[in-house]
Amino acid sequence: MKINDVILQTVTKIVVFIILTMAVYLFVSGHNSPGGGFIGGLVLASALVLLFLAFDTETIMNRIPLDFKMVAAVGAFIAVATGVVSLFFDVPFLSQAYSYFNLPVFGQTGLATVTIFELGVALAVVGVVVTIILSISEDV
Amino acid sequence: MNNILVLPVVIPVLTGIILIFFRSYIRIQRWLSLAAMLSVTGISLYILNMIQNLGVIRLDFGNWQPPFGILFVGDSFSLLLVLTTSLVAAICLIYAFYSLGQKREQMFFYPFVLLMVAGVNGSFLTGDLFNLYVCFEVMLLASYALITLGGTKPQLKESIKYVAINVLSSWFFLVAIAYLYGTVGTLNMAHLSERIAEAGQTPLLTVISILFLLVFGLKAGLLLYFWLPGSYSVPPTVVAALFGALLTKVGIYALFRMFTLLFYHEPSITHTIIGIMAGITLIGGSFGAIAYKDIRQIVSFNVVIAVGFILVGLAVATPAAIEGSIYYLIHDMLVKAALFLIAGSMVALTGTTMIDRMSGLIRHYPVLGWLFFIIMLALAGIPPLSGFMGKILIGQGAVESGAYILLALSLISSIFVLYSLLRIFLNCFWGESTTSEEDVAPLSKGWLIPCALLAVASIGLGFGAEFISPYVADAAATLTNPYIYIDAVLGK
Numbered sequence: 001m002k003i004n005d006v007i008l009q010t011v012t013k014i015v016v017f018i019i020l021t022m023a024v025y026l027f028v029s030g031h032n033s034p035g036g037g038f039i040g041g042l043v044l045a046s047a048l049v050l051l052f053l054a055f056d057t058e059t060i061m062n063r064i065p066l067d068f069k070m071v072a073a074v075g076a077f078i079a080v081a082t083g084v085v086s087l088f089f090d091v092p093f094l095s096q097a098y099s100y101f102n103l104p105v106f107g108q109t110g111l112a113t114v115t116i117f118e119l120g121v122a123l124a125v126v127g128v129v130v131t132i133i134l135s136i137s138e139d140v
Numbered sequence: 141m142n143n144i145l146v147l148p149v150v151i152p153v154l155t156g157i158i159l160i161f162f163r164s165y166i167r168i169q170r171w172l173s174l175a176a177m178l179s180v181t182g183i184s185l186y187i188l189n190m191i192q193n194l195g196v197i198r199l200d201f202g203n204w205q206p207p208f209g210i211l212f213v214g215d216s217f218s219l220l221l222v223l224t225t226s227l228v229a230a231i232c233l234i235y236a237f238y239s240l241g242q243k244r245e246q247m248f249f250y251p252f253v254l255l256m257v258a259g260v261n262g263s264f265l266t267g268d269l270f271n272l273y274v275c276f277e278v279m280l281l282a283s284y285a286l287i288t289l290g291g292t293k294p295q296l297k298e299s300i301k302y303v304a305i306n307v308l309s310s311w312f313f314l315v316a317i318a319y320l321y322g323t324v325g326t327l328n329m330a331h332l333s334e335r336i337a338e339a340g341q342t343p344l345l346t347v348i349s350i351l352f353l354l355v356f357g358l359k360a361g362l363l364l365y366f367w368l369p370g371s372y373s374v375p376p377t378v379v380a381a382l383f384g385a386l387l388t389k390v391g392i393y394a395l396f397r398m399f400t401l402l403f404y405h406e407p408s409i410t411h412t413i414i415g416i417m418a419g420i421t422l423i424g425g426s427f428g429a430i431a432y433k434d435i436r437q438i439v440s441f442n443v444v445i446a447v448g449f450i451l452v453g454l455a456v457a458t459p460a461a462i463e464g465s466i467y468y469l470i471h472d473m474l475v476k477a478a479l480f481l482i483a484g485s486m487v488a489l490t491g492t493t494m495i496d497r498m499s500g501l502i503r504h505y506p507v508l509g510w511l512f513f514i515i516m517l518a519l520a521g522i523p524p525l526s527g528f529m530g531k532i533l534i535g536q537g538a539v540e541s542g543a544y545i546l547l548a549l550s551l552i553s554s555i556f557v558l559y560s561l562l563r564i565f566l567n568c569f570w571g572e573s574t575t576s577e578e579d580v581a582p583l584s585k586g587w588l589i590p591c592a593l594l595a596v597a598s599i600g601l602g603f604g605a606e607f608i609s610p611y612v613a614d615a616a617a618t619l620t621n622p623y624i625y626i627d628a629v630l631g632k
Binding site: 069076077080083084087096 | 199
């Protein structure tokens with residue numbers, strides 16, 4: 001019998017975008033409300049895991065040709081680098097800068113360098129979660 | 141602001157992450173990791189001298205003043221250990237170049253070593269209790285990966301025990317931190333010390349201190365060393381050397397910090413318990429060291445004896461004994477690394493771990509034999525070598541405070557150390573050589589050089605005791621007078 005998972009795949013195609021939006025929302029709202037890099041990264045990784053479940057690993061890896069070990073490493077590098085950058089500005093390690101900018105669409109927006117640190121955390125989480133899932137599934 | 145204080149942690153972390161991108165370029169991995177460790181050695185030597193002029197220095201991360209932010213505190217004790225750690229790691233890396241094999245080197249061996257060293261250095265430098273926990277975990281996670289790397293059956297078997305016992309003790313650590321935070325409401329070590337002094341170390345705080353003693357006893361192999369000989373004898377030689385030299389020492393460091401900075405008000409309870417635990421550790425380690433014929437087990441039990449010996453200094457807690465413990469801690473890191481490397485080389489050369497199956501090695505490998513002999517004398521504490529200063533000072537402290545049982549146990553344990561190693565020397569290096577001239581496995585220079593460097597460092601530490609003593613005396617002064625540390629951190 002040929003297994004037909006057209007419903008799962010169709011729903012996945014829609015739901016993945018909702019999950020990704022949610023992940024981005026959680027990521028950027030972390031400064032003033034619950035959320036942040038860790039949880040944003042986990043939600044983003046869950047979207048990827050859903051894709052891996054609905055389609056097979058090879059299809060997804062062809063479309064998203066990323067080595068997730070390297071994604072994790074890039075994330076860790078960004079996180080540590082934001083701390084190290086403060087060494088060059090002659091302020092204590094891990095210092096953060098925060099300021100208001102007038103952006104074209106958003107108007108007056110507060111931007112903090114902690115967002116870059118959180119970006120690193122999010123990438124590291126995505127990389128680690130997907131690497132774990134993929135390396136376990138390889139053996140089966 | 142002393143940003144240089146963070147470099148012993150950041151350089152290994154950053155190099156480790158960068159090396160992940162160069163997975164298949166083994167040559168780049170080797171040189172970058174060696175360069176990172178050597179630069180950390182140089183930097184920590186520089187900071188050590190800086191502390192002599194400026195006193196205890198601190199770095200508040202992100203400019204949050206203590207006790208509100210996390211911080212790194214550099215005193216002579218921390219920096220002496222960071223210096224030794226980096227030096228030992230650099231020398232062990234040279235051994236890894238020649239012994240590890242391509243398969244393991246490509247599986248992120250160097251990044252894991254660098255991250256482990258970063259965790260160890262972070263534990264030595266941090267001034268915050270929860271940060272200490274995090275640095276412990278960084279070190280342990282990397283060590284879990286290193287102990288299983290290669291995936292042979294005995295490695296996997298022992299790693300399950302190793303991981304299980306460390307997860308349990310980390311959980312205890314977390315619970316102890318929660319109790320302490322619930323009781324005094326701060327996590328900064330200097331602030332904790334101040335508040336415990338104000339509260340006068342109530343029975344509740346003493347109980348919490350004993351929970352910490354349990355946790356760090358498990359990590360350091362003080363009395364609770366049952367997991368140690370197994371897990372230290374299965375990984376590849378260079379990993380075992382790094383473990384034997386570095387990991388238990390972090391637990392010992394944490395015990396010293398805890399019981400000289402925070403919980404020093406009830407020595408009749410806490411320090412007596414430490415003394416009893418150290419005594420039993422010495423006895424158990426001595427029995428283990430002479431009971432086995434497996435060279436790796438003998439060497440692992442020597443780690444246990446050293447842990448007991450160093451903690452005798454903490455139990456006695458006179459300035460002389462603390463100074464002796466610091467000397468012995470530095471000496472032990474160097475010499476245990478050398479001992480593990482030589483024992484591993486012997487196993488690799490003869491293809492057996494049993495000492496009664498090796499014989500006459502000195503005929504084919506004279507340099508290795510005499511290096512082992514030097515290391516053996518250093519461990520036993522023969523005067524010109526590095527073990528002597530520590531032993532004499534701990535002995536002096538024990539006499540001053542009348543702890544004669546501990547004194548006797550620690551001196552007798554030295555005889556057991558000497559006997560257990562002399563047994564290896566007589567069985568393996570002396571005697572008729574059983575291998576014929578054609579079958580002799582060649583000993584590469586890359587194996588000898590690290591052992592020789594460590595032996596030279598040990599001899600240097602012995603002869604240069606006069607040169608090192610100002611640093612050690614300063615470290616002991618900070619440990620015995622906690623207010624120096626508190627003033628430097630909470631800076632009035």
